[in-house]
Amino acid sequence: MPSNAPSASKKRKRDDPLHESLSFELDTSSSTGTTGPLLVSFPALRAPKDTPFKCYGRKKTKKDYQKDKDDGGKYEHTLVVGEAPAVEFISNEEESRRAADSGCSYLLAVRDPRTSKVKILPSPKTPYILTRTVKALKSIAPADAPSTLAYREARTALGETFGTKKAKAAIRAQERNRIDAGSMEGVMQHVVDGIDGNVEGLLTKEEGKDLADSARLVPPFSATATDPGDVYALNDIIPDAEMKALNITGIEQKPNHNDRVAMLPWKYCNWVNNHLRRMGQEDKSKARKHKIKMLLYVSTMFLFRRVMSHPKGLDKATICDKMINVPPVVVDGLVSRFTESTRGSSVHMLTSAMSTKLLAYFLALCLRVDDFVSNPKTLADDLSLSVANVQAAFRSLGCQLKTLGDRERASRGLSDNLVDTKFAVLTAPVQFPKVRTRKKRA
Structure with a gap:
């Protein structure tokens, strides 16, 4: 016979702390002189979770004071540095300033599930944009830029290998019209002597005037x-x-x-x-x-x-x-x-x-x-x-x-x-x- 007792729910009920009343609290630790949490951004990469980061202050220069005057003090003159086993991170000041000029401000809030309190933490108004440097590549000297001759030779070789028929014909025509300066060294003096000999037959200024008058x-x-x-x-x-x-x-x-x-x-x-x-x-x-x-x-x-x-x-x-x-x-x-x-x-x-x-x-x-x-x-x-x-x-x-x-x-x-x-x-x-x-x- 059917039971009149209420059926027990098959789903397990969980205590949802979101239904509890929340309270907000402003963290006043900044008044003691300590630095609050910082907001950083890693464009196109992710730093390991165990990477330690440190914040350093930087002495302001006259140029910095002028920038602060222009932007209203939106940017803090500090550096954020982190080091992982293979990669180093450092904040890019110019990119961070561009982010500060974008018009967005940020606040950090941390919720404690035990006390249902949301703590507003002091933080910079804008994030720090970090750039990375691979440690293994720091010891390698940067390669010199290719010379004009090397660039032209590489471009010609590439065009002759993969270029179209029209491009190959243009390359061959350009090579025919190019003058080899080295081959001209032996004939330059002959050319100069020929010019000097021909100049002797030219009219002087007075002779040219007399010819024009006649x-x-x-x-x-x-x-x-x-x-x-x-x-x-x-x-x-x-x-x-x-x-x-x-x-x-x-x-x-x-x-x-x-x-x-x-x-x-x-x-x-x-x-x-x-x-x-x-x-x-x-x-x-x-x-x-x-x-x-x-x-x-x-x-x-x-x-x-x-x-x-x-x-x-x-x-x-x-x-x-x-x-x-x-x-x-x-x-x-x-x-x-x-x-x-x-x-x-x-x-x-x-x-x-x-x-x-x-x-x-x-x-x-x-x-x-x-x-x-x-x-x-x-x-x-x-x-x-x-x-x-x-x-x-x-x-x-x-x-x-x-x-x-x-x-x-x-x-x-x-x-x-x-x-x-x-x-x-x-x-x-x-x-x-x-x-x-x-x-x-x-």
Whole structure:
């Protein structure tokens, strides 16, 4: 029959101390000057349980005081050292400081199961990060770093053994391009002697300057002349034969200015016309006739430049036909000095270099008429060129661009409206512009 007695539990009941009341107690042993327990960390390893550890204090330096000031005293300047039979442990100060800066704080609590008391133990706010040193490896000297040559040889051997076909081809190409410094020792002196021998054939600085000056597309000049009139001689600009062939009798006989302009080869140059108007009011003299001949030659150069602007060039007969009222000897001289023609061809062309040369001779003659002070703006309008191009041509002749003072303008009869105008002034001894060299960018 069923029993009315309560059935006994088959499981064994254990006293669970967690159900008992707990009490907390703060350990005051730190007030007696003793050091409480320390919290350490063993990254990627575990120390034997029987490893003894000791804590040592370290004297603070000025740098430590500054660090304490910066981090608010979160880190304690102590060392934790432990020694096992095969391994030594020591706290890493830098790693421990990084842990202190991580923002975490730790407290240690120990529960006594007999009294159900939890004791809060004093400990550092952050753990000590320990590093290990294997005792057996301390006596082995560290190996030296491999040299560049040894590293390259090992890398080449590895690439030739396990590299791809493309990598092996690159290694072989690199070996072919490598220069053996040892093999060059016997030929270095031969190379140096060859350099010294070849240097003897190079130009000096003065010889190089003379060669560069001779290649300038300007009239023949004197670098030692002390007077602007002697820099470019007139017979180098206008040969004596051409100067004698110029006939100014018709221009001198015309009393009216428009009639004199009508006698010019090119009638549309304001610079020539204005000079001719001023000369018509002067007394007849040898210097005046000389200047009229120069104006007539300037007008002839204007016409020649206009005729030779044909893109395909012209033959000699056509040029003579278009150069109306110009002596043949003048036409021949202009064609021979300022045109180029291909071998076996009778067509003459005004190339870019010859155009630059013609402009230089033209401006040099204008400077002589202007007493070596010319206005680039007036000539640029007559030549249908920009003022910058004409100014650059004047600089190539050795002129300086500058404004004139009131007294100098008055002596030359120039208007006060030209106070801000830059004139091309030829000085002696002549100084040509230096070639600018650009610096390499880093």
